[in-house]
Amino acid sequence: DIQMTQSPSSLSASVGDRVTITCRASQDISEYLAWFQQRPGKAPKSLIYLASSLQSGVPSRFSGSGYGTDFTLTINSLQPEDFATYYCQQYNFYPLTFGQGTRLEMK
């Protein structure tokens, strides 16, 4: 199975900050990388697909980049509703696998 490793596992930031979360795949997954946001007690919400394509309705302050094994999610100008847990997921190979999550907390 492909291992997805996110870093950091948690981070603290303030409203207005720019944050970056990284995700590394244990082997080449091409561009088949998605990012999800999950607020406490809620279902995951899709943000990014094909590594850098913004899902419809997602604010443009979210962006993704990367190819192969190394990927990033960047959130510009953090808003209060962005404090949540973020997961990356590869969907190039079975089984589909997720990173362990990055908890974004308010400083």
Place this chain on the structure above:
Amino acid sequence: QVELVQSGAEVKKPGASVKVSCKTSGYSFTGYHIHWVRQAPGQGLEWMGWVNPNGGGTHYTEQFQGRVTMTSDTSITTAYMELSSLRSDDTAVYYCARDQGYQLLFLEFWGQGTLVSVSS
């Protein structure tokens, strides 16, 4: 708009089975796979497999082979996930999700989740 609405919480005893439903609307049901993902309390996301409502084909992870059955009913645009021989470590929130179609497995839309508690 696309909606996936799941059945309510379940409490089961070890060894029992549970069947969770996922009622869909707002799109062509047979055009997209329905996936199932679970999340144990305080833990991350774990993909279980998918069902293709167009013909009923399935793909399960090895971990759940023999214990999970994913089905669909096109007449009521509803997908189902049945898990048998339940253990305490099957306690989790189970989510259904629709993919992007055209063999693209991006989980685009999600249900609200169903909590399954397994306890004696």
